[in-house]
Amino acid sequence: MTALRAAGAVSTDRPIIFYRPTETADALRFLAERPEAVPVAGGTDLMVGVNYRHIRPEAMLDLTAIVELCTWTDEGTAIRIGSGVPYARIVAELATALPGLAAASRTVGSPQIRNRGTVGGNLATASPAGDAHPPLLATGANIEIAAPEGRRTVAIDDFFTGPKRSVLRPGEIITAVTVPKAAGPQQFLKVGTRNAMVISVCAFALALDLDRRTVGTGIGSAGPTPLRALPAEELELPWAAPAGLTDATVERFGDLVAAAARPIDDVRGTAAYRRHALAVCAARALRRTWRAAFEERSAEWN
Amino acid sequence: MPEPTPLPTPTSNAVGQSAIRADALPKVNGDFDYASDLAAEGMLWGHTLRSPHPKARIRSIDTAAAEAMAGVAAVLTAADVPGKRTYGLIEDDQPVLADTMANYQGEPVAIIAATDLDTARRAADAITVDYEVLEPLCDPAEAVRRGEYFRHQPLQVGDPDTATAAVVVAREYVVGMQDQAPLGPESGLALPRPDGGVDLRVATQWLHSDQEQIAPCLGLKESQVHLEMAGIGGAFGAREDLSVQVHMAMLALATDKPVKMMYDRAESFLGHVHRHPARMRYEHGADAEGRLVYVRAQIVLDGGAYASTTDAVVGNAASLAVGPYEVEHVAVEAWGTRTNNPPCGAMRGFGGVQTCFAYESQMDALAEELGLDPLEIRRRNAMHQGSKLITGQVVQEPGIDVPNENAPFSPLVDLLDRFAAIPAPAIPAGRDIIELPGGTGNTTHGEGVVRGVGYGVGLKNVCYSEGFDDFSTARIRLELVDGEPVAYVHTAAAEVGQGHQTIQAQIVRTELGIDRVELLPVDTKVGSAGSSSASRQSYMTGGAVKAASEAVRELWATHDLADGPIEATREFRHRPTKPMDPVTGQGDSHVQLALCVHRATVDVDIELGLVKVVDLTCVQDVGKILNPIALEGQIHGASAQGLGLAVMEEMIVDAGVVKNASFTDYLIPTILDMPPMRLEIVENADPAAPYGLRGAGEPPTLSSTPAIVAAIRDATGLALTHVPVRPEHLTRHLVRQP
């Protein structure tokens, strides 16, 4: 354990305990011993809070040396991504297997943020604007959580409980996210008022599953939590005769997505705009994936 | 008489060459010392407690708990201000610390010095202020009605009431509150001196104005307050008003220790003035050929809680209210209101930006009514040699030698005509998403994308106006070092990232024909250089350095440096100006005028309301290029700031409370938002100015905003009277309930 002293930002008379284990078990033990300790992965959410003194951690648990958290593995039909794998690696290494998550990862912050930021941190923060969430919802990912008493798996649908709230409990660590491999084209669209490095005004993810003939959806920044648009997913689509996808159906799909959102007015945009933009994005996502699946027969589904 | 020594010529980096600035490399590789990097042995950290309320009576302040905290060295309130309680750039109405009333959110109420910043911040949390929260005045229109304004400037030429026009366009325009958003936060270091005075190192724009404001507040003589410039990234007007200066000096004097202050990002947004938000009602009447007959304009600029530079901003807005066009009948009323909104003051463009958006939008609206090309309507109305501004000031640059038998030379027509040779870019095939609106967001692969092109013209005054007796001082010493002549240049001109120091060295090299020029620290040990604002430092301190160089050169002609050094100090003044008449607005109020024209090409996703500016072409008259690379940087930066105002930058203030004091939600353009630029730089020399130069740092900030909005209008067909243009403005007509 070492004491961290950052000039100016941190009190010199109040050293911070800083622990950097290599095993998940040691990390859990540390959290059990020091309930005041805060895990830190990329630090791209946490350190903003520290700088603004929204939190004053007395102890920090650095997760970046835990090998298990920093690797991904191919599990056959799914990819198990360690919670600490940064976005830059997801973009570089998983774009074919997980095109939706890779596309979302590509939109996170700037290169520096993508080098540090992780899906685990995104989930633990549980912001409705977290960009990893919509593709995880659209693909039906599972979150693996380690607690002192053992590990449990939570379906992404059950993970978020409110704005910046989730089922994650103090003393627990997110170890991995298991994401089914793409079984069809996927899209992620993020609306922001700047062309890069922007928190989304709203975002939409869509995953076509050509085997099951289903559509998965995920909505970001347009509700108290990231949401699925279940009525849109249930919309009858012409799977048997794909050329019969009409404009009216596509628009209906967009409207159902918009209706599933629960947006508010805030500094980033109005509720009315968010609904409108979601309808547009959802329609575009459906058209693009449908075309990729049935017209272009593209090997890469994005 | 001894033989005059033949002058050597500099081997490089003379005026006109792209001399590389000394701070370029250290800024890129991280070695540069910014004001926020300042440190001193045994220093304390200062911190400010600010009012959370836009308007509140301060009943009492209890500092006991804060003072009792370990590590806290001083907690000071208004009662501890050693001298004058208020300060200000033009009017001294701003309290050093709020006394009985807090008049805006973020107004300083108490200051703390402690062993480290975290302790100082916790001590601030431990101070109890008993506020009686009052109803803030936040509506500028209401402020006008109540007579709450810093300045009302009417202007009248001819009589619009008697004028008849074939076409009339009347619209109301809104400009949001833009922030200068310098990346370096307000920072400085105060060091107590044995004589009871104080040394300040601070990132500022005008050392002597700071000194003049600080000393009385500290109860000290000006000679006891010494300022030295600290490393700066950018300023853009945000560092004209005092921020940390008096506070850290008070803490240093109270504790007899060096005190450093450095705002965090949120504090920086609350701790400096912003660009005045504006509401403007314009009515333009033109004849059937598109020639302006009359203009009526009512311009309300919100100055917020304190005066700052609102007075001068209103003067600019009124005097430049119709832009570089000839109009016979004009009636303008401009107000700078006093409200409980954040104080507004200087920002690049200074009163010219707001009206430029309005008058250029009006020119386009007229062109559309008449079916005229946007360049053509501007040509038909362009000012020329001998034209009068609406203040009655004659625009006359007698030295410009451009022969034309039929008509007097029009610098504006000259600029407009040059666009023919630089066509708007074609749409390339197979674009990546980052070249499309929405960028990395992957919102469009071409769906809904429509291209638009628009123009904007800006007219900006250079130097201080309205009778201000402006000057700058330069001292140059020439001596032999190792047998080689070296010039030591001493001025108080603030380098604010614009590259002024490089220009100074280029001027000295050129005038003295020597290679070695050393710039001494920028401080108050030499006379004032005036402010690094109003696009004036090349003109003013450049002029002073040139004059001092010429004086040294003259002495050198009859003096052998082997006998000792030569020194000369010169003050440089521009031609005098006059105040505006308080009723008619008439008067020769400006020193110099500068023109810039932008053409913007945008792609708009008309379904999502997202904009990608794909090209900005800029034609600007700079009189004389002193340093091409530095000039291009200024034009790029100014254009980017105008782009920010056009499509994203706005401080959102609700009932006096700032909602987005962070770079998470106050968005400034990234490299993906700012297109590569094409520049055509024109040198129509101003014979009255050093080397014929025209101030160049501000004009592009004016014209890029209306050009971009015009291009978005062209793509969408929407009227767009509000900047920044937000996605919801572009899609409102499409929104339906699902």
Ligand SMILES: Cc1cc2nc3c(=O)[nH]c(=O)nc-3n(C[C@H](O)[C@H](O)[C@H](O)COP(=O)(O)OP(=O)(O)OC[C@H]3O[C@@H](n4cnc5c(N)ncnc54)[C@H](O)[C@@H]3O)c2cc1C
């Ligand atoms: C400039 C900037 C731009 C940004 N842009 C975006 C953007 O475009 N889209 C977006 O979604 N986000 C963005 N963010 C937010 C942030 O980068 C992401 O949320 C990122 O995923 C956080 O991951 P991290 O590893 O850095 O988390 P950290 O900051 O390390 O941690 C965040 C929180 O999660 C907890 N935590 C971290 N890992 C675990 C774990 N394995 N188990 C349990 N708890 C854990 C921490 O204790 C902390 O409370 C941006 C941030 C910045 C500073």
